[in-house]
Amino acid sequence: MPRDDFRDARLPADERATRLLRELTVEEKCHQLVSVMPWTLVRADGSDSYEAEEWLTHPPGHVAQLIADTPVKLAQLVGSIQRQAVERTRLGIPVLFHQEALSGFLAGGHMSFPTGTGLAAAWSPELVQEMSELIGRQMVRTGVRHALSPVMDVALDPRWGRVHETYGEDPYLSAALSVAFTRGLQGDDLSRGVLATGKHFLGYAAPVGGVNTSAYEGGMRQTRDLFAYPFEAAIQLAGLRSVMNSYADVDGIPVGASREVLTDLLRDVLGFDGFVSSDYTTLDQLVDRQRVADTAAEAACLAIAAGLDVEMPKPYGYGHVLAEEVRQGNADIADVDMSVWRVLRAKFELGLFESPYPAEHIDVAAVAAEGTELSQELARRSVVLAKNDGVLPLARGLRAAVIGPHADAAKLQFATYTYPSWREATDAVLDGQLGNMLGTDDVTTPWYRALVTPVDPERLVHERFGARSIVEEITDYAGQVRTEQGTTLTGSLGEDAVARAVEIARESDVVVLALGGASLWFTGERTEGEASDTADISLPAAQTRLAKAVAATGKPLVVVLVQGRAYALPEVVRNASAIVMASYGGPFGSKAIVEVLFGVANPSGKLPYSVPRHSGQIPVHHHQKTGSGYRSPLPPSVGRHYLDLEATPLYPFAHGLSYTDFALDDLSHDERIDTEGTARIALTVTNTGAMRGASVVQLYVRVNTKGITRPAQQLAGFCRVEVAPGESRRLTFRLAAAQLGYTNVGRDFAVEPARVDFFLGLDSDDRRVEGSFDLVGKPRVLTSAERAFLSEAVAERV
Numbered sequence: 001m002p003r004d005d006f007r008d009a010r011l012p013a014d015e016r017a018t019r020l021l022r023e024l025t026v027e028e029k030c031h032q033l034v035s036v037m038p039w040t041l042v043r044a045d046g047s048d049s050y051e052a053e054e055w056l057t058h059p060p061g062h063v064a065q066l067i068a069d070t071p072v073k074l075a076q077l078v079g080s081i082q083r084q085a086v087e088r089t090r091l092g093i094p095v096l097f098h099q100e101a102l103s104g105f106l107a108g109g110h111m112s113f114p115t116g117t118g119l120a121a122a123w124s125p126e127l128v129q130e131m132s133e134l135i136g137r138q139m140v141r142t143g144v145r146h147a148l149s150p151v152m153d154v155a156l157d158p159r160w161g162r163v164h165e166t167y168g169e170d171p172y173l174s175a176a177l178s179v180a181f182t183r184g185l186q187g188d189d190l191s192r193g194v195l196a197t198g199k200h201f202l203g204y205a206a207p208v209g210g211v212n213t214s215a216y217e218g219g220m221r222q223t224r225d226l227f228a229y230p231f232e233a234a235i236q237l238a239g240l241r242s243v244m245n246s247y248a249d250v251d252g253i254p255v256g257a258s259r260e261v262l263t264d265l266l267r268d269v270l271g272f273d274g275f276v277s278s279d280y281t282t283l284d285q286l287v288d289r290q291r292v293a294d295t296a297a298e299a300a301c302l303a304i305a306a307g308l309d310v311e312m313p314k315p316y317g318y319g320h321v322l323a324e325e326v327r328q329g330n331a332d333i334a335d336v337d338m339s340v341w342r343v344l345r346a347k348f349e350l351g352l353f354e355s356p357y358p359a360e361h362i363d364v365a366a367v368a369a370e371g372t373e374l375s376q377e378l379a380r381r382s383v384v385l386a387k388n389d390g391v392l393p394l395a396r397g398l399r400a401a402v403i404g405p406h407a408d409a410a411k412l413q414f415a416t417y418t419y420p421s422w423r424e425a426t427d428a429v430l431d432g433q434l435g436n437m438l439g440t441d442d443v444t445t446p447w448y449r450a451l452v453t454p455v456d457p458e459r460l461v462h463e464r465f466g467a468r469s470i471v472e473e474i475t476d477y478a479g480q481v482r483t484e485q486g487t488t489l490t491g492s493l494g495e496d497a498v499a500r501a502v503e504i505a506r507e508s509d510v511v512v513l514a515l516g517g518a519s520l521w522f523t524g525e526r527t528e529g530e531a532s533d534t535a536d537i538s539l540p541a542a543q544t545r546l547a548k549a550v551a552a553t554g555k556p557l558v559v560v561l562v563q564g565r566a567y568a569l570p571e572v573v574r575n576a577s578a579i580v581m582a583s584y585g586g587p588f589g590s591k592a593i594v595e596v597l598f599g600v601a602n603p604s605g606k607l608p609y610s611v612p613r614h615s616g617q618i619p620v621h622h623h624q625k626t627g628s629g630y631r632s633p634l635p636p637s638v639g640r641h642y643l644d645l646e647a648t649p650l651y652p653f654a655h656g657l658s659y660t661d662f663a664l665d666d667l668s669h670d671e672r673i674d675t676e677g678t679a680r681i682a683l684t685v686t687n688t689g690a691m692r693g694a695s696v697v698q699l700y701v702r703v704n705t706k707g708i709t710r711p712a713q714q715l716a717g718f719c720r721v722e723v724a725p726g727e728s729r730r731l732t733f734r735l736a737a738a739q740l741g742y743t744n745v746g747r748d749f750a751v752e753p754a755r756v757d758f759f760l761g762l763d764s765d766d767r768r769v770e771g772s773f774d775l776v777g778k779p780r781v782l783t784s785a786e787r788a789f790l791s792e793a794v795a796e797r798v
Contacts, residue, residue: 074108153199408469622652
């Protein structure tokens with residue numbers, strides 16, 4: 001008989017995990033490291049699947065992607081599977097359910113929020129934490145305790161289709177939001193929280209050619225100092241408990257098989273002590289795509305030795321296959337034991353052994369309304385006013401022509417990893433248009449058919465979320481509104497459609513040209529999304545043709561760009577009277593855009609990425625190294641970096657205008673700090689305009705170290721301040737020397753004596769307030785735990 005002393009809740013989680021580990025057979029251990037699809041265990045009505053009894057002899061540790069149309073149904077299915085695990089297996093170990101949470105809990109009946117670049121454009125970590133706290137409560141209620149979010153990739157290449165899932169191009173901004181998201185999900189006590197998963201470790205957003213899953217070609221310094229920064233910050237500041245590997249290979253080794261990345265760097269250097277979750281089918285790809293193993297068994301041996309703890313979403317190399325490799329002596333049982341121990345400890349930390357089941361009663365209407373105001377505010381803060389010649393804000397009562405593919409399409413405000421997008425992909429599976437992401441599976445169609453009924457996506461977002469299109473929102477303010485699509489996102493609707501658009505434009509006072517992209521899962525007309533990369537980031541030609549035809553009317557042209565990443569804009573768009581850029585904002589994306597157009601909201605969004613002039617400039621991020629790219633000084637008699645184009649971005653990182661003006665002055669700062677000290681930098685922000693508004697004051701530094709080329713500038717702090725006309729705030733940054741570390745010539749991570757130049761402004765090119773201080777004293781080698789990642793910023797009334 002097994003001992004059950006591991007059930008003593010008075011013991012710490014690590015001790016309980018150690019005691020339970022002793023009771024497991026090799027087969028049981030290896031199955032704690034696998035995930036299965038929910039239909040493997042239950043039918044859609046919650047009864048046993050035909051495979052259930054077989055699986056329960058060696059129960060899986062995890063269940064993947066259980067999505068239902070209502071929280072009540074979800075909780076019912078979670079409860080059915082959890083009762084199998086707890087009540088019908090030898091040791092009664094609860095399973096750990098995982099689900100996506102990037103833009104809200106990806107499950108029917110829950111609020112949706114802006115996509116990653118939208119959250120980043122809001123520059124509001126406190127609201128992101130509030131959002132993830134809500135997501136955590138919703139997940140706990142339904143018994144799902146492992147979130148496959150947030151995306152911590154630093155995205156430097158807009159050709160890559162998943163940019164919109166990230167927090168943009170800057171490692172500091174990404175770190176600030178990753179820490180906030182992780183803190184909100186996990187909380188101070190994991191027994192009441194949800195495991196966050198930082199993904200995708202490492203270099204996933206810098207693929208060769210911008211093509212998804214391609215290799216990452218980065219050196220050791222770039223890897224540690226740039227791409228690892230958000231992950232390391234979340235580990236050290238928020239106790240990140242799970243990390244997902246990247247599909248990329250790093251220095252020639254796939255991350256899923258790389259001990260250098262998953263153990264030497266992630267654990268030994270960055271201090272991570274949670275468990276590593278594989279991105280879906282990682283082990284399969286070691287065999288089929290990257291060809292570093294010939295069999296599932298070989299892939300399993302590579303992965304477990306590297307430190308990849310859990311295989312998702314279903315067994316390929318772990319489970320029975322890994323157990324046999326252990327018995328044959330090809331896989332080290334010590335590696336298996338460590339991975340199993342990490343998983344068991346997490347389950348104990350979550351309190352799953354004491355409280356394995358979902359809530360018994362769920363108020364569906366109340367749950368659906370949770371986060372409504374927060375989603376609205378995040379969408380509102382994410383809208384960026386890129387250009388305005390005075391046409392905005394629009395006057396109420398005017399005649400408006402709303403033209404373009406985004407004019408009357410509320411569904412396009414929902415990106416992948418939202419429930420409407422998942423439903424659209426699922427409906428395509430049910431209609432026979434699309435195999436699922438894992439390939440066609442005979443059981444998936446009846447499973448989903450029993451859980452959901454295909455529905456028009458536009459109807460779904462209207463009925464479930466109350467979402468409205470841009471046209472519908474404008475009718476609340478304009479005296480007359482006429483609309484014409486004119487073109488699809490990427491294709492022509494014919495000359496008649498363009499002619500109709502031109503006709504209504506001529507009869508209007510202003511044209512709102514609603515252009516941009518769409519993010520979908522492997523189906524439908526899209527410009528972004530997973531495995532939806534583009535060689536050319538220009539606005540699609542069909543939209544450019546429509547813009548030219550409408551602009552020829554001479555009517556004031558306000559361009560609205562709904563996009564998850566940067567597009568290279570044609571001249572006709574650049575010449576518009578006003579340009580508004582917005583992410584996929586979710587249920588209130590259109591509302592937030594229109595509130596900005598009519599001055600109901602004063603825009604405060606700031607771009608989380610630089611906007612190139614042309615695809616050929618990529619990469620064009622603001623933190624390019626000194627002496628590289630557009631940060632390189634021009635030789636004598638050379639007028640610009642390219643013969644045919646300016647090398648600078650069209651709009652710099654953090655660009656964003658307001659309907660009021662802000663003055664920055666009265667700088668004061670420390671002149672000298674020690675390598676163990678903290679610099680104080682302060683200035684006054686005054687609203688010099690006539691309208692209450694908010695803006696984001698940013699601190700950038702350049703550390704003039706010796707022997708290593710460093711970024712020309714680095715974001716080192718920011719603070720969103722809201723002030724009434726004529727009012728001021730005194731803003732003080734406290735910047736620790738330990739935040740200025742880097743990998744030095746000797747390959748130590750250290751902070752060293754240097755002159756530190758800094759500037760403060762409202763975007764990454766706004767150097768209106770500048771200064772410097774000296775960093776003195778002995779060089780200081782820093783462990784990860786000794787680093788500082790985020791500066792402090794305090795705004796006080798003057």
